[in-house]
Amino acid sequence: MVESAGLFSAWLLGLSLGLTACTVTCLPFMGTWVLARQRAVVLADTGWFLAGRVSAYALLGWVAGLSGARLSAELHGGLGHVAIGIASVAAGLWLLLGEGRPRGCTPLRAAHTPPLALGFALSLTPCAPLASLLAFTAQSGSATFGAAQGLAFGLGAAVTPLLLVLPLLAAFGARLKTEQRWLGLWLQRGAGLVLLALGGYRLSLGM
Known part of the structure; x- marks a missing residue:
């Protein structure tokens, strides 16, 4: 019962992130x-993006259970900005x-790698x-417990207005x-340049 209550608390903590800061940061x-992107693949891209987030939080919880407070120090040191x-x-x-x-040169599944990587990063x-979650899991000293907490947190964070937006x-x-x-090609190129600019800015923050 205590473990279930802890997982539910982690889910609520993730939900608080998913409904607020997640949208602002990820949009x-x-x-x-x-x-x-083509409209037909956007739902799949969104799913891969959320899968990246959930898997990242589960991994972070697992690592926090092993390494304790050192993980939080690494994240505050700029690792997250560099990954993004x-x-x-x-x-x-x-x-x-x-x-x-050409379509035949690129596997369909490979097209979902960018949103998966963005979600993870x-x-x-x-x-x-996230800091509260990692501090709690770090005290446990258990990688399994940390991964379960991170997974619950990630599933809460996956409930986000981005699913509609x-x-x-x-x-x-x-x-x-x-x-x-004629806008199709220019919209694609413009989006690519915007992502390059956003990436360059984040890299500068992490260096």
Whole structure:
């Protein structure tokens, strides 16, 4: 009963993040990404993005259970910014280069790697709910307990307004491309450049 209450508390803590700061932090990256994508794949991209977040929190909980407070120190040292910067730059390059290749040259599953990486990387930035989770799991000294807490936290954080906002942005982008077909390529290139700029900014913060 005590363990179930702890998991529920971790889920509520993640929910508090998913309904607030998660949207503000993630929207510039994923909003830019979905604007350039086909509307039919946006739900899958959103799912991969959330899968990246959940897996990152589970991993963070596992590591915190092993390493104690050292993990929080590493995250505050700029590791999260560097990871976000790399993931954002990679997503921008994908839009600028990878999407232009013929369909047969790029495996369909590989197209979901950028949102998965963005979701994972965006979970590495320190915030009050995550810091509370890591402090709690660090005291346990158990990797299994930490992973369970992180997983519960991640499932809570996956409940986010992005589930509604991203499809709306994708629909807006699809409408623009339908009404003005020439906008499709420029929207894709513009989104790629924005992601490169966002990635460069995050890298500068982490250096």
